[in-house]
Each structure stands twice: as structure tokens, then as C-alpha cells.
Amino acid sequence: MSLEIIVFAEGPTEEQFIKRIVAPALRHLDIYLKPQTLKTSKDASGGAVTFDRLKFNARNTLRQYPNAVLTTFIDLYKLDTDFPKFLESSKKPDIYQKVDSLEVALHAAIVEHVGCRPERFIPHIQPHEYEGLLFSDVDALVNTDPNWPNYRTKLLKVRNDAESPEHINDGYDTKPSKRLEDNLLPKYKKTLHGPQAAEKITLSTMERECRHFREWMDKLRNINF
Numbered sequence: 001m002s003l004e005i006i007v008f009a010e011g012p013t014e015e016q017f018i019k020r021i022v023a024p025a026l027r028h029l030d031i032y033l034k035p036q037t038l039k040t041s042k043d044a045s046g047g048a049v050t051f052d053r054l055k056f057n058a059r060n061t062l063r064q065y066p067n068a069v070l071t072t073f074i075d076l077y078k079l080d081t082d083f084p085k086f087l088e089s090s091k092k093p094d095i096y097q098k099v100d101s102l103e104v105a106l107h108a109a110i111v112e113h114v115g116c117r118p119e120r121f122i123p124h125i126q127p128h129e130y131e132g133l134l135f136s137d138v139d140a141l142v143n144t145d146p147n148w149p150n151y152r153t154k155l156l157k158v159r160n161d162a163e164s165p166e167h168i169n170d171g172y173d174t175k176p177s178k179r180l181e182d183n184l185l186p187k188y189k190k191t192l193h194g195p196q197a198a199e200k201i202t203l204s205t206m207e208r209e210c211r212h213f214r215e216w217m218d219k220l221r222n223i224n225f
Contacts, residue, residue, distance in 0.1 A: 002030040003225055004068040005122075006061055009035045010049060013194040014073050014130050021198050026220060033220075035073070049074050051082040051109075058121065059114045069225055071122040071216075075129040076102075077175055084109045095167055099125045099212055119225050124216040127166045130194065131176035133201075135165040136209035140200040144193055147185060154183045166210050 009015040018035035026033060038049060038057050054072070062070055076099055079086070085105035089098045103123040110121050126132070134141050138155045142148040158179050162168045168176045180188035198206070207214040 007035040010074045013190040016195040050080045077129040135159045136206045137201045144197040
């Protein structure tokens with residue numbers, strides 16, 4: 001029996017990543033991922049994921065598709081402060097404790113709000129943002145563009161200075177996407193280079209290097225619904 005999983009993605013880059021990289025890896029299990037960005041206005045979608053907007057869309061989606069599971073793929077970076085347990089989680093020193101705390105609280109809040117079975121919602125908050133995953137293999141990353149190998153040493157230093165790709169932090173000047181934008185020519189463009197780089201790096205490498213991302217993938221693969 002096949003299973004449909006709807007993925008609320010942070011933006012178009014994450015949406016393409018799910019569609020091109022993650023979804024094909026689960027099809028052999030009869031698990032079919034359908035990414036979508038949340039509407040932020042009548043004519044726009046993507047980004048600005050507030051808790052109220054997530055609640056509204058989660059309820060509508062889970063009620064409209066009673067046989068589907070819902071998951072999220074949103075960034076910890078600039079996560080709206082209205083998310084459950086945001087303040088408490090921000091005080092935790094370990095990045096994995098932060099996102100685990102946020103996800104537990106988010107799961108409880110959405111299940112209560114929607115009134116659905118707990119297994120129908122799998123929250124995932126990526127530390128610190130999608131681009132962190134791209135530091136899983138710097139050699140593959142720089143092969144995305146013919147000129148990027150010139151900047152391999154700079155990007156390797158960024159990676160080696162952090163415990164893992166998911167630890168590359170969330171300051172405005174030090175977040176993963178800004179590291180790429182500041183250190184690469186031609187300049188890193190999220191929607192163009194993000195999915196291309198991910199294809200070169202491969203899903204298995206990202207899972208090996210990024211613990212929280214791997215845990216999410218395992219939840220999707222082993223879902224009991």
C-alpha cells in the first residue's frame with residue numbers, strides 16, 4: 001500500500017530539493033513525497049513560516065487528505081518566535097537539543113490543533129538552514145560550477161571549523177548560505193545552485209554527515225501509518 005507524504009517546504013529551493021533528491025529515494029518503498037510551499041498571501045508563497053500560518057495550513061491539509069501524512073522541512077534560522085517553546089529551546093546550548101525541543105512542542109501543538117492521530121504529523125526543523133547540508137562534501141559542492149574549485153580551501157575551512165555541517169551557525173554573516181554567497185564567484189544563487197549542488201553531493205553523504213537530517217529521513221522511511 002502506497003503512502004503520500006506532504007512536505008511543507010521553507011521555500012522554492014527546499015521544494016526542489018525534496019522533489020529532485022529526497023522523493024526519488026523513497027519511491028521504492030511506495031512512499032511518495034509531495035512538497036509545497038505555504039501561501040504567504042493571496043498571490044505569493046514560500047518563506048515567512050509563522051506558527052499561525054503553519055497551523056492553518058496543517059489543519060486544512062490533513063483534513064483535505066485524510067490518508068496522507070504531513071511533515072515539514074523548515075529552517076531553524078529566522079524561525080518565527082511564535083513557535084511553541086521557542087524561548088525555552090533557544091536557551092539550550094546544544095543545537096540538537098534546540099531542534100528536538102522545538103519539534104516535540106510543535107508536534108504536540110499541531111496534533112492538538114488539528115485533532116489528528118499523532119503519526120500523521122512529523123515535524124522537521126533543519127539546523128541551521130538548508131545550505132548547511134551542502135557542506136557535507138565540499139569537493140562535490142565546488143564542482144557545481146567550473147570556477148568554484150578555486151574557493152575549495154575557503155569552504156573547507158568553514159566546514160572544518162564546525163563540528164558538523166549542521167553546526168555551521170545562524171548568525172547573519174556566518175549562516176551557511178551567507179558563507180556560500182561571500183566565498184563563491186559566480187555568486188551562489190539558492191534556487192539555481194542549491195538543488196544542483198545537492199545532486200552532486202548525494203543524499204547518502206548528507207545523511208552520513210548530518211545527524212538531524214538523517215533522523216528525519218529514517219522517520220520517513222520507517223513510518224508506521
